[in-house]
Amino acid sequence: MDDLVTEFLVESHEGLDRVDRALVDLERRPDDTALVAEIFRAVHTIKGTAGFFDFTGLEAVTHAGETVLARLRDGGAALTPEVTEALLRMVDVVRRLLATVEREGTEGDLDVSPVVAALAALGPGAAATNHGAPDAPLPSTDDPEAVGPDRSAAVDSTVRVDVEQLDRLLRLVGELALTRNQVLQHATSPVPGPGLLHVAQRLNQVAGELHERVMQTRLQPIDHVWHKLPRVVRDVAAACGKEVDLQLTGGDTELDRSLLEAIRDPLLHLVRNAVDHGLEPAEARVASGKPAVGSLALRAFHDSGLVVVEVSDDGAGIDPARIAAVARERGLLPAEELDRMSDRDLLQLVFWPGFSTAGVVTHVSGRGVGMDVVRAHVHAIGGTVEVDSTPGLGTTCRLRIPLTLAVVPALVVESAGDRYALPQAHVSELISLDPSRSPQAVEDVNGVLVHRLRGTLLPLVRLSELLGVDPGHPPDAAMLVAVVHADGLRVGLALDAVLHSEEIVVKPLPSSLATLEFYSGATILGDGRVALILDLPAVCRRVLGPDVAPQEPAARSDLDDLPPGPRLVVAGVDGGRLLGIPMRSVTRLERVPARAVQVVGDREMIRLRDDLLPVLRLGPVSSEEVSVVVHTDSSSRVTQSVALVVDDVIDIVDAAAALDGDVHERGLLGSAEFRDRIVEVVDVRAALAASRLEGAR
Known part of the structure; x- marks a missing residue:
């Protein structure tokens, strides 16, 4: 395909995505002239470029839509449901024409005259057209499955990168080439000099930064997936006879491009289920004391190195008794096993293939091909899916997905x-x-x-x-x-x-x-x-087992309400004394025989795998087997590791409270509380420096 046509397809699809979202917003704010101007500019751009490529069908449809939008912009017409519906049908027809152009190189034989005639009928006079019979049926957008048809491969294979980001990559590639030359010089030298270690560390730093920058070029805001959801919610709500207020939060949360494509279908399933199954009709909501308009909220945020996406509705929730009844009716599990299951156990059955509580199969849902597809897609990319629901209050589906798979x-x-x-x-x-x-x-x-x-x-x-x-x-x-x-x-x-x-x-x-x-x-x-x-x-x-419910968290203690402190490796020495080692610098934990510690010169050393490490004893040990905590300090120019020998590693925990810095003994950062006992938090650097001074004496 010609590069100019490919660029036209990418820009046109991006413009149509903006038009879709702006039209849905315009329904709620019909007097917003800025939205009308935004839609007009996008349609006008597509029309002009289509004329340049001699795509007559595209030009005719967009010209008719541009005429209606011009009258809205100039105040010559008011936005009505009929106008909105006609403009949305115009968008769908343009998408189909673009898909045909991408697939075949031409517009094909799609009849655009019904949409052109419908748009022309909204204004004074009638627009003549020679693209087919004026009484041909209009393409319908009532089927929510047809929203956003023919996803563009040209769009999916394109990533826009900031020029400044490319400049950083070019600079790093230059530094990588210089470092490579230094490594080659040392490698070809008969006697490698002491600078080889420094060059290797520099190579590691440049390669790490280059990798980070390259990965950032693949990160895209999740809003690239969300921008189509307002149209989906609007059409599904119209098909179900409901009113829905959609709220999107955290659209700037970034995710790898490949994962964005992987979660597109799961999000579509969750949103459709929330509108169709979760939210009640307006009459039922008013009767139960809720607003007539249902609320659907999507939220994305980072948590513990993962991206969390939540889809929440304020509908009727999921009734565990109803799930149990359907499972019993369909013979999914024995009746006695269903009777023993808790409410949280029963909620997991919504992920079973073919499971559905819908009483009637419609073009929206009811075939039981929703939640199991969601779980299969999310698990395929290394993520997890959870469902929380309270009958009468609503349901939240929570996806936890990695930032990248690479x-x-x-x-x-x-x-x-x-x-x-x-x-x-x-x-x-x-x-x-x-x-x-x-x-x-x-x-x-x-x-x-x-x-x-x-x-x-x-x-x-x-x-x-x-x-x-x-x-x-x-x-x-x-x-x-x-x-x-x-x-x-x-x-x-x-x-x-x-x-x-x-x-x-x-x-x-x-x-x-x-x-x-x-x-x-x-x-x-x-x-x-x-x-x-x-x-x-x-x-x-x-x-x-696949049907075990999520485990209840441990009972909270008074310590849980205190501000979080550092993550510590809690170790025991000297007959019951507890020491805390900051986890951020721990790279290895091992259990070894005490005799593995040997004296070399004036220092104790231990061999772990292929590494020979100096030993720092944090206290007397009396066991035949000891635990070794490898501490690595990467803050200086030369990475240094030391083996901390203790009796036993008891736990790795988040300190229940911030460190108490009143402890002024050398080698200690302070104290923390663990299981109602005091833990002395070790300053490993200071303790290591003190041991070196003592060895020097």
Whole structure:
């Protein structure tokens, strides 16, 4: 296709999106002359360019619409429902003509005379046309499935990038070339000089910044998906005989372009369900004391490295009893099992394929192909979907989706000698459990291992057992547990070791492995080894079952109401003393024999994997096995790591309150409260500096 035609298609579709939204807004504000002028400019631009390319059908339709808009702009006509409907039909016909041009290179044989005649009939006189019989039926827009037909491939394959962003990329590429030359110079030198480490660190910094800038070019505001929803809501509400007030918040929240396309259909399903199923007719709303106009709110925001999109309505809500009745009628589950299920359990049944509570199948809904499609699409991009509903008050559907699929932060862990990557978006915290030292740490409840974590029973499963691999150690051995969550479910995944955190590049699995249940992809680690990426939502569903309700949060304590403090690794030393190590600098947790600590010269050292690290003891230890917390300081020009040796790692928590800085002892940042005990928060840098001074003496 000619580049000029492609550019015309992209600009025309963008203009039509603005017209769609502006027309819906104009219905609520018919006296807004700025909206009329915006619509007129967009239609006039399409008409002028269509004439340049000799697209006569496009030119005729847009010219007729431009005439009506000119009379609205000049005050010669008033906006009526008939005018709005005719202009919206004009937009739909223009979209179909553009789709035909993109597909075939010509306008095809679409008859545009009914729309031209309908627009001409709105003004004085009649416009002559030779594009077909004037009494041909008008293209209907009553079917909400037809909203925004023929999505343009030209638009989907185009990303607009700020020139300033391109200038930054060009500068970084130049710095990358200079650093590459320095690396090559050191590599070809017979004796690599001491500057090689500095050049490698500079290369890492430039590559990281370049990657960040490239990813920013792919980020697009979620408003690129939302701008079509006002038209969808208007047409679905008209088909259902309802009035709906749509509120959009957080449209500037950015998301990777590929994910925007992936959530387009799920959002469409959720919005249609909210209007058709969620919101009651005006008479029913007034009878229950609500405003006649229903409220539908879409909200997007960032939370814990994810993008959260909420679709909320103030309708009748979802009645668990009604769900149970439909499930019993269709034989989805045994009656005795339905009787045992809680209300939150029953809400999960809306995701079953074919499930629908609609009494009548219409062109809007009722075929049971909505919520299961939403969950399948969202899970396919590594996200989760939740439903909260209160009968009589409304329903909220919540999507949690990653910012991007290309590169994600992950924990690299080890189980039975193999390495795996756990996406950090689904990891809440890490805890250390040793059943041999504390039998009550792990309990058996009806054949399921659980740990009581802050008042809530956490189901435990060893990753090696889940994957069917021989663990190579006794069942009661100490374990590191990653608390993972998805769809409101929490599971403790027992691991042999947590190696480090790393931003991984996601590689799709080959087709021969795509059916494996617990893996969402693979990655190549920094040392060249391949690690499989665990599909943590699938792990949660397998361990707890697909129909288990989201777990209730632990009971709140008085500490929960205090301002949040730093995330700490809580460790035990010296017969019960508790120390807190700031989590932001911790890169690895391991359990090793005490004899692994060796004296080299005047310092204690320990070898972990391929790294030889200096040891800093935070207190006397008496166990034959010790826990090692690797602290990495990247604030200086040279990244430094040190192994902090403690008796045991007890938990990783958010401090219940801000640090109390009244503690003035050297090597401590202050104190915090944990389980009604005082935790001394370690200033690792100061403690390390003090240990060096003592070693120098």
